[in-house]
Amino acid sequence: MTTTAPDVAAEHVPIDPAILYFGTPVVLLSSLNPDGSTNLMPMSSVFWLGRRAVLGIGARSQTATNLRAHGELVMNLASTAMTHHVDRLALTTGRRDVSPWKASAGYVYAPDKFATAGLTARESGTVAPRRVAESPVHLEAVVRAIHPLGSGPEGPPAAPSQLAVEAEVTRVWIDPALRLAGHANRVDPDRWRPLIMSFQQFYGLGERLRPSRLATIDEEHYRR
Ligand SMILES: Cc1cc2nc3c(=O)[nH]c(=O)nc-3n(C[C@H](O)[C@H](O)[C@H](O)COP(=O)(O)O)c2cc1C
Numbered sequence: 404m405t406t407t408a409p410d411v412a413a414e415h416v417p418i419d420p421a422i423l424y425f426g427t428p429v430v431l432l433s434s435l436n437p438d439g440s441t442n443l444m445p446m447s448s449v450f451w452l453g454r455r456a457v458l459g460i461g462a463r464s465q466t467a468t469n470l471r472a473h474g475e476l477v478m479n480l481a482s483t484a485m486t487h488h489v490d491r492l493a494l495t496t497g498r499r500d501v502s503p504w505k506a507s508a509g510y511v512y513a514p515d516k517f518a519t520a521g522l523t524a525r526e527s528g529t530v531a532p533r534r535v536a537e538s539p540v541h542l543e544a545v546v547r548a549i550h551p552l553g554s555g556p557e558g559p560p561a562a563p564s565q566l567a568v569e570a571e572v573t574r575v576w577i578d579p580a581l582r583l584a585g586h587a588n589r590v591d592p593d594r595w596r597p598l599i600m601s602f603q604q605f606y607g608l609g610e611r612l613r614p615s616r617l618a619t620i621d622e623e624h625y626r627r
Contacts, residue, residue, distance in 0.1 A: 426601035429489055431522075432458070433477035433532035434469035441524060441533040442469055442497040443516035445489050447600040449478070451572075453627060456544060458568045459552070465497030467566055474546030475530035476570060479538035481598040483607040488520045488537060489598065490605070495519055529573040539578035539595070544570035589622060 427447045436442050444466040448459030456478060460467050470476060481489050495513035496505060513519045523536035527543050534541045547570060551563035583589040592611070599606040 422602065424600065424602050426599050426606065428597040429481040429600050429605075430458075431479040431481055431489065431492070431520075431535050431538060432460075432466055433479060433527075433534065434466045435473040435475060435532045436465070436469060436497065437472065439531075440515070441517070442466060443479075443492060443520065443522070443535065444497075445481075445492045453625070454572045455547070456542065456570045456572060458570065460566050460568055462551075462563050462566050463498075463502055468498075470546055470568060471549065473531065475532055476544050476546065477527055477530060477532050477534050478542040478544065478570075479535035480540035480542070482539050483596045483598050483605075485537055486598055486605050488522050491520045492516060527574075528576075534576070539581055540590075541574075541576040542572050543574040543576075544572045547571050 424447070427449065429445060429447045430449050432444045432446050433441045434444070442465050444460075444464060446458065446460065446466075450457055458478075460470070492513075494508070494510045495516065496510050497513065497516065499512050499514075501510055501512055516522075517524050517535075524533040525536040527534050527541075530543045530545065534543075546568060548568075550567040550569065551559040552565040552567055553560050553563050577590060581590050581594050583591040596607055599608065
């Protein structure tokens with residue numbers, strides 16, 4: 404493990420990027436379609452705090468409609484080995500009425516996302532939407548709140564284009580190959596290889612860089 408101090412940039416320049424996707428893990432989000440089948444949405448605007456997840460979801464997606472009607476989901480975390488499956492889901496929507504913006508970007512209606520992606524559905528333990536068998540980590544969860552994004556002093560917009568969905572994790576499944584040796588409830592971060600989406604491109608993680616001072620806190624200290 405080595406680390407080098409970054410040089411101070413000679414000068415920064417202000418820019419105005421259309422997107423700010425600086426690199427977050429890819430999740431295939433399972434939600435329940437009105438006919439009882441499972442919709443899969445590739446997404447990467449997600450973070451976790453304690454047992455809660457916060458997910459950034461386009462308000463006009465089929466997933467948003469599904470989560471409002473049936474507040475259960477599975478976050479199937481994508482590994483780098485799943486890149487080609489994730490890519491087959493890109494530019495698809497479970498909505499029959501593809502929006503003009505999506506149609507002009509090349510999106511098409513895909514009623515069966517498992518078939519489109521070449522993935523295998525597996526029953527969940529605590530929620531109705533099904534899991535993705537190829538994914539090494541499944542986080543089953545229930546929706547606790549849906550916040551419209553873009554609220555200002557005058558309140559939330561009448562038709563928000565994005566939602567922050569707050570979900571509580573009800574069960575965690577992992578591929579046993581990811582377990583930290585000697586620990587029933589810990590993940591070995593040296594074995595977990597998340598797929599990262601950065602500015603619409605796919606990346607993996609490099610090797611661990613150096614010992615982390617935060618990691619001096621025992622994981623059990625976080626359990627509540
Ligand atoms: C790698 C990847 C990451 C994405 N991340 C997000 C995201 O974080 N939030 C979002 O709303 N859409 C995201 N999208 C776009 C959605 O997948 C897209 O809107 C899709 O049509 C939603 O599917 P649905 O309409 O069937 O729910 C992402 C797409 C890809 C391929």
